[in-house]
Amino acid sequence: MYCPFCASAVVSQGRTFCSSCGKNISFLYSVDTTQQATTTSEGPDTTMVEELIAKYFTEGHSYEVIVDFLATKHSISLSLSSLKRRLQDAGLTRKINYTPLSIVQAAITDELKGSGQLFGYRAMWQTLKQKYGFVVRRDDVMRLMAEIDPIRVENRSKRRFVRRVYRSMGPNEVWHVDGYDKLKPFGIAITGCIDGYSRKIMWLKCGKSNNDPTVIVQMYIQCAAEFGVIPKRLRTDCGTENGLMAALHCCLRSEHGDEFAGAKSHMYGTSTSNQRIESWWSYFRKQRSQFWMDLFGDLRERHLFNGSNLHTCLVRFCFLDVLQKELDEYKQFWNTHTIRPVRQSQCPSGKPEAMYHVPHRFNGRNCGFPTSAEAVRRFSSQMPPATSLDADEDLEARLCQLQRQSGLPTPLNWEAAIENYLRLKNMANL
Incomplete structure (x- = not known):
């Protein structure tokens, strides 16, 4: 496959931008997939292996970890020499063909x-x-x-960190759950969960509330169903929004016979002592949320936002999907970045994704308990339905109608979201 703008060879499938000219070439893959289905003689298994190799290579994993990933997560046996040969054939390299x-x-x-x-x-x-x-x-x-x-x-370069000592035996020993309220004055609440050993972000979601117990428990259910595992222990603060999640987790853990089974599998504590997720929020603020706080704060200083329920609902309507897209992007970046060694820490260093899925390479072991989708559904079916705010739903329906009537497109970035916000605000006379 070649870039239509500069005629350079595209060395890796799945790249959004050409490594030579920087142009967006994502549209090529839909055409290439159709052609490949009729012309290639390779089986689907070979194509899947090549895509997995390209994915893990792009994420920055070492060759040994890629081989371990293929064997552990996908039951694909591949030698180190075969991996290097496939990478060479695909033109995937880290030390030559540098981008201008x-x-x-x-x-x-x-x-x-x-x-x-x-x-x-x-x-x-x-x-x-x-x-x-x-x-x-x-x-x-x-x-x-x-x-x-x-x-x-x-x-x-002037930052100074005060680090605490944290000890963990392996992934899924403790999940730390907490809400992030810095954007709450603008109608958007964020909830996150991090694995204590690997520092892998299990979920990172935004919505209209992080105080509704039914919302929090649904995030836990979705995560347990996605990974097929529940942690040995769950740690939260003392907020009432964590009650249903704590109850569900204790019910699921009651079927096991270890020392932390049942009610002991959940820990309540102060927010300051829930250090894993609390310390991670500081990274999140420095690298992501401060931008959004400044953006919404600027709207307030320009008297374009007054903090009323109508204005917060409009902000949520215009910015929620854009912000969730950025949260998903940051979650992926965090889970595949390299955590450097720290003398004060008892946990290993490396990429969270690797430390979570192949802990034996970091002198750890998986401490979680497998769970089936049937067991999760059995307990989750007894959970009460999510609360509904009729006033907010009516306002959102009105905003949707105004957006359709005015022909405003769905915003894909923060600039488009601001434009929609200002136009809808004027149309709704807010």
């Missing part, structure tokens, strides 16, 4: 216009590799960021 620095500089400049302005050079380096498919040196990214944005680089 002018294209890298343009991508960094574009990222710095949004929440990427909170990135350090390591986070920006990972973004360039995964989002744009660039082959670039980390030192080059560091130098370019120092040239493009010297003030923020200097401010980040």
Whole structure:
């Protein structure tokens, strides 16, 4: 496959942007898939293996971890030499065919216009590799960021961290759940869950509320069904929104015979002591949420937002899907970035995704308990239905009608969401 803009070969399937000219080439894959179905002689299993290899390589895993991933997660046996040969045939490399620095500089400049302005050079380096498919040196990214944005680089270099000691035997020993309320004044609430050992984000969702117990328990159910496992222990703060989730978790754990089975499998505590998720919120704020806080705060200072229920519902209507898309993107980036070693920590260093799925490579073991979708459904069917706010639903229906009548497209980024917000605000006379 070749890029139609610069005629360069596309060395890896699935890349959204050409590594030579930086143009969007995602439209090529729908055409290529149709042609491949009729012309290729390779079986579907071979295609799946190539896609998995390209996926894990793009995420930055080492060759040994990729082989372990294929064997552990997909039951695909592949030797290290065969993996290297397949990577060479696909043109996947990290040390040659570097992307031109002018294209890298343009991508960094574009990222710095949004929440990427909170990135350090390591986070920006990972973004360039995964989002744009660039082959670039980390030192080059560091130098370019120092040239493009010297003030923020200097401010980040002055950070000081006070770290606590955290001990864990392996993934799924403890899940830490908490809500994030920094965007609540603007009508958007966020809930997250992190695995204590690997620091893998299990879920990261935004919505109209994180105080509704039925909303929180549904996130737990979806996560348990997705991974087919529940943690040995669950830790939350003392908020009433965690009651149904705690009850469901204890019911599921009552079928086991270990020392933490049943009611002991859930831990209540203060927010300050729930350090894994609380410390992660600080990373989240520095790299993502501060941008949104400043964005909504600017609307308030310009008297375009007054904090009323009507205005918060309008913000939620215009920005919720855009923000959730960014949360999903950040979750993927976090789970595949490298956590550096820290002397004060008793947990290993590496990529959260690797530490979670192949803990034996990090001197850990899976501490979770397998659960079936049938067991989750059996207990979840007894959960009460989610509460409904009729006033908010009526207002959202009115906003949907106004959006259709005015022909406003669904926003795909924060700029389009602001434009929709201002136009709908004027149309609704808010």
